[in-house]
Structure formats: C-alpha cells, structure tokens
Amino acid sequence: MTCILQIGSFTERLNRGLAAEHEVLRLWETDADSLLEQHAERIEVVATSGRFGCTATLIERLPNLRAIVSFGVGYDGIDVVAAKARDIPVSNTPDVLNDCVADLAFGMLIDCARQMSRADRFVRAGQWPNSSLPLATRVSGKRLGIVGMGRIGETVAKRSSGFDMQVRYHNRRAVEGSPYGYEASLVELARWSDFLVLTCPGGESTRNLIDAQVLDALGQNGILINVSRGSVVDEPALVDALVAGRLGGAALDVFAAEPNVPAALIDLPNVVLLPHIGSATEETRLAMEELVLANLRAFVERGEVLTAV
DSSP states (O other): OOEEEEOSOOOHHHHHHHHHHSEEEEGGGSOHHHHHHHHGGGOOEEEEETTTOBOHHHHHHOTTOOEEEEESSOOTTBOHHHHHHTTOOEEOOOSTTHHHHHHHHHHHHHHHHHTHHHHHHHHHTTOTTTOOOOOOOOOTTOEEEEEOOSHHHHHHHHHHGGGTOEEEEEOSSOOTTOSSEEOSOHHHHHHHOSEEEEOOOOSGGGTTOBOHHHHHHHOTTOEEEEOSOGGGBOHHHHHHHHHHTSSOEEEESOOTBTTBOOHHHHTOTTEEEOOSOTTOSHHHHHHHHHHHHHHHHHHHHHSOOSSBO
C-alpha cells in the first residue's frame, strides 16, 4: 500500500476512501515532528487542500515524496515551485466545481444588488410593518466585469446571458477566441463595470490585486463579488471603501484570514458574507472527492496524475 501523509481532515467519506486504499498518516492528529521523524522516508504522497497547503519545508523533509494530490481547485497554499524542482507532480480538482461556484457567484451578485439577505433580515426583525427598505439595484442589462477569464470566469459569463448583460474581462493576456471584450487595464475594467466578479487564482501574483484604486474606480454604485481567494483583495482598503461609501456593496465568499471576518463588515447592510461555500453542494463535493481518489489511483498505477496543475 502507498504511504500517504494527509495534512488535514477532509469529509468523512473522503477520509474513509483514502484509508480504504492506502496507508494514511493523519498529520493533524499527532505531533508533526515526531510523525515525520519516524515516517518521513516512507511517505510517497501528500494529500492536502488549498486550505491546508504543503510548504517547501515539508517537501524538503520528505525524501521519497513522489506526488501531491489536493482537494479543491485552488493550490496557492502549495509550494508548486518546490515540488516541480523535484519533479513531483501536483494535482487539483478543476472543472467539476465550475458550475456550482459560478451559480454561487451569480446568486451573490443578485443578492447584493437586490438586497435579498438584507430584506430577509428586515422581515425577520419585524421591521416591515413600520418601515421600508431603500430601493435596490437592477441586475438585467448591466455591465459585468470578470477578473480571471478561466474555466469559472467563463461559466459566470455564460450565466450573464440570461440577464442581457454586457461582459468584459481582465487577464494577464487576452483569451484567444473569447466572445467577450478584453480590458488590459484592471482599473479601467472596474470603472466600466457595474458588477466586478473575481474568479482569478490566489497566490503572490494576485495578492491585493483589488486595491484602493480599483475599488474607487468601481465606485459608489459598483458591487464587488469575490469567489476566488481572500488574498486577491486588499481587505483593509475594501473595508475603508465600504464604510466611507465609496463602494456600493460587496458579496464575499472568501476572506484574507478565514474563518475570521473583519468586524467592520458584519453590520454593514450592503455586504453579503458567506463562509467559503462556493463548491459546497452534495454533487460537487462528491465529484471532487472522486477526482482526488482517481488522481491517486492513476499515480499509483501509472506514475502520473490526471489533473496536474
């Protein structure tokens, strides 16, 4: 059996699936240094996620590490450079979560624009008989900017066609054959957009990509939707813009220091806050788990993973 170092706990179903087919060392249940001192040379595969990561230091401590398999599409917590320096393949679980993340992004957009969560709180608090909510923002026919026109970004853009929205996007480079308008300047995309949806990868290359300048360009009527990574947004700048009224609203599924959410965001009426549930449906999580196990089987049987990053 292949000896696997599992960095953190997954769903019980995936935990059982890993243990049924492999020898699994559960790092989070014991003293890490002691476990590595005893078993480092036996470990061939690391099982992890974007949340748990895999550092260069850990990779260095595993002399016979041959593969890293990750649960989730994001891999910014994994030192891919260190892995590739030793020809260690890293896999993730792309594509199977595109629809659910895009569905959530569009749901958040509509929620924030039409004040649905705010209206729900308004009714539950018994305020309806005595007062009324301010008018909300229309969605149909508006301008949608997408930062990161990858698989999820393209799926979000497809959703917008039912709302007769204009779509433009920002990438490091234009996507060949894309039917959507490319904007080389992120600031200009924000200035053009009514809604700015973030679907780009996390990591150092995109850290604080959405800064005060971008937020000010999006403006007092604009709405930011983030289903990528919390690190992509300069969170203090976002809080400042919202509190000062320089940004119209925000819908956030991810945060810089999850699960910690800035206290200043909690009571703002024009902010939708979700606990990182982009892929959190029964169907999608099952597909992600199956892809993790399929990557492992492919590596054990053929020495290669199915969905290398």
